[in-house]
Amino acid sequence: MMRQVLLAMSRSRGLGRFMTTNRFAWSAANRFVAGRTVEEAVAVIQGLNEEGLxxxxxxxxxxxxxxxxxxxxxxxxxxxxxxxxxxxxxxxxxxxxxxxxxxxxxxxxxxxxxxxxxxxxxxxxxxxxxxxxxxxxxxxxxxxxxxxxxxxxxxxxxxxxxxxxxxxxxxxxxxxxxxxxxxxxxxxxxxxxxxxxxxxxxxxxxxxxxxxxxxxxxxxxxxxxxxxxxxxxxxxxxxxxxxxxxxxxxxxxxxxxxxxxxxxxxxxxxxxxxxxxxxxxGDQWYPYFMRRLAERPENVAFVVRAVIGER
Ligand SMILES: Cc1cc2nc3c(=O)[nH]c(=O)nc-3n(C[C@H](O)[C@H](O)[C@H](O)COP(=O)(O)OP(=O)(O)OC[C@H]3O[C@@H](n4cnc5c(N)ncnc54)[C@H](O)[C@@H]3O)c2cc1C
CATH class of the missing domain: 3.20.20.220 (TIM Barrel)
Structure with a gap:
């Protein structure tokens, strides 16, 4: 049930705009998204390569x-x-x-x-x-x-x-x-x-x-x-x-x-x-992030706390 709700939410452009402009939401998304720029992603990949991945x-x-x-x-x-x-x-x-x-x-x-x-x-x-x-x-x-x-x-x-x-x-x-x-x-x-x-x-x-x-x-x-x-x-x-x-x-x-x-x-x-x-x-991380939450709804409470700024 939770999976369905989260996947339906992943398609909402309004929620996407809200989340991608919320300064706390990024700190939650950042667990699954390597960065906003190619520079940040390249640095992550360099680290992974060094570890044999x-x-x-x-x-x-x-x-x-x-x-x-x-x-x-x-x-x-x-x-x-x-x-x-x-x-x-x-x-x-x-x-x-x-x-x-x-x-x-x-x-x-x-x-x-x-x-x-x-x-x-x-x-x-x-x-x-x-x-x-x-x-x-x-x-x-x-x-x-x-x-x-x-x-x-x-x-x-x-x-x-x-x-x-x-x-x-x-x-x-x-x-x-x-x-x-x-x-x-x-x-x-x-x-x-x-x-x-x-x-x-x-x-x-x-x-x-x-x-x-x-x-x-x-x-x-x-x-x-x-x-x-x-x-x-x-x-x-x-x-x-x-x-x-x-x-x-x-x-x-x-x-x-x-x-x-x-x-x-x-x-x-x-x-x-x-x-x-x-x-x-990249900046357009909202639908990707919501699909990751749908795969593991236990993570939702952690995101809600991050978005409302209680960290
Ligand atoms: C490299 C890669 C590329 C993908 N590309 C596509 C694609 O092109 N199209 C597409 O439809 N799907 C894609 N997926 C997503 C995929 O379809 C599944 O939704 C996703 O991988 C979850 O399924 P699972 O096989 O990991 O196992 P599940 O049976 O869903 O989960 C098994 C266990 O894995 C862990 N787990 C799974 N997901 C998460 C999560 N988000 N956070 C924390 N723990 C988790 C948990 O411990 C869980 O108990 C991709 C997945 C991977 C790994």
């Missing part, structure tokens, strides 16, 4: 409503990609197609995405660009854009949400293509007609789809799997499964969000696994 940089700013905002997000990604190579960071970038104008025009969005991906592909070595997956209204268009660009750019990857019924079929197609897939449970509010409402079913789908992506034929086709989760039970299962199947630790990676389960992030690195941290930055 790699990163993926996300410039926040989804659901833009005017083309100028989409253009400005492209410029932010071009700058971020330049900084990654200039500063020698072990990092890729992650982006949302609604930040590039998917609510305005899909063809224009595809053109803007290609600009970012081509810029990243021209680097030596190429910078990896991951398309995040948003609410189900965008799934089909996002995948179509991905499939078209993937024919020309191998530094492009995608995300699949295990809570959607359609995902087994999507995974099958991606496995045959040899695509890079980040598997996550899914962070949006979806109806039970298209998504599993029960955690047990979502977890089971995550295991099933991980197994499919890690199968020898998929790996031979070029699939590289990223398991994006903080769920210790799933992570333990993945460690056991890969060990018993003889799948090397560098054939896949775990991914976690900045500020979540730091203990587990470091432990996995100490155990010899690849771990990548999703590092968001």
């Amino acid at each position: 790699s990163a993926t940089l996300d410039h926040l700013g989804e659901n833009v409503t005017v083309p100028a905002e989409a253009e400005s997000n492209v410029a932010a990604y071009v700058e971020a990609i330049d900084r990654i190579r200039e500063d020698g960071l072990r990092s890729g970038v992650s982006l949302k197609l609604t930040a590039l104008g998917l609510d305005i025009d899909a063809a224009d969005t595809e053109g803007l995405l290609e600009r970012v991906v081509a810029h990243a592909a021209a680097k030596e070595p190429p910078v990896y660009v991951r398309i995040d997956m948003e609410a189900s209204a965008y799934t089909e268009t996002t995948l179509s854009i991905f499939y078209r660009l993937f024919e020309r750019y191998r530094n492009l990857g995608i995300v699949i949400q295990t809570y959607l019924f359609r995902s087994d079929a999507d995974i099958e197609r991606l496995a045959a293509l040899g695509a890079g897939v980040r598997l996550v449970k899914g962070a949006y509010l979806e109806p039970s007609e298209i998504a599993y409402p029960e955690k047990a079913d979502v977890d089971e789908a995550m295991r099933r789809q991980t197994q499919r992506l890690l199968r020898e034929d998929a790996r031979a086709a070029g699939v590289y799997t990223a398991l994006g989760t903080h769920d210790a039970t799933i992570i333990d299962w993945a460690k056991d499964y890969t060990a018993t199947q003889g799948i090397p630790r560098d054939a896949f990676e775990f991914q976690m969000l900045f500020g979540v389960r730091r203990d587990l992030q470091r432990q996995l690195v100490a155990d010899g696994y690849r771990v990548r941290i999703y590092v968001p930055y």
Whole structure:
């Protein structure tokens, strides 16, 4: 119930304006958001790299409503990609197609995405660009854009949400293509007609789809799997499964969000696994932050105290 309320609130522009201008709210959001500027995010990634963690940089700013905002997000990604190579960071970038104008025009969005991906592909070595997956209204268009660009750019990857019924079929197609897939449970509010409402079913789908992506034929086709989760039970299962199947630790990676389960992030690195941290930055942090609260509603009391200034 709380999850639903928080996810509904995440879409409120009025609340977003209130929160992003409230001087105390930032101190709560800062736990999950690396900074407001690329400079601050770069410093965070340098620290992560020193600890053996790699990163993926996300410039926040989804659901833009005017083309100028989409253009400005492209410029932010071009700058971020330049900084990654200039500063020698072990990092890729992650982006949302609604930040590039998917609510305005899909063809224009595809053109803007290609600009970012081509810029990243021209680097030596190429910078990896991951398309995040948003609410189900965008799934089909996002995948179509991905499939078209993937024919020309191998530094492009995608995300699949295990809570959607359609995902087994999507995974099958991606496995045959040899695509890079980040598997996550899914962070949006979806109806039970298209998504599993029960955690047990979502977890089971995550295991099933991980197994499919890690199968020898998929790996031979070029699939590289990223398991994006903080769920210790799933992570333990993945460690056991890969060990018993003889799948090397560098054939896949775990991914976690900045500020979540730091203990587990470091432990996995100490155990010899690849771990990548999703590092968001920018002023438009409100919807991202609310999705993080929805994943762990226990954090809400701490935020309320921060926002009203009792610290
Ligand atoms: C790298 C990465 C990229 C992602 N990209 C996308 C994307 O493109 N599209 C999308 O829909 N979703 C994305 N997600 C979010 C994902 O869909 C889930 O909503 C989120 O990861 C929570 O699910 P979980 O697998 O961590 O486990 P859950 O079953 O939700 O939680 C398991 C345990 O993890 C811990 N935990 C989980 N979330 C939090 C939190 N916010 N704060 C503190 N502890 C927490 C708690 O200990 C909890 O008990 C991404 C997640 C990661 C890690």
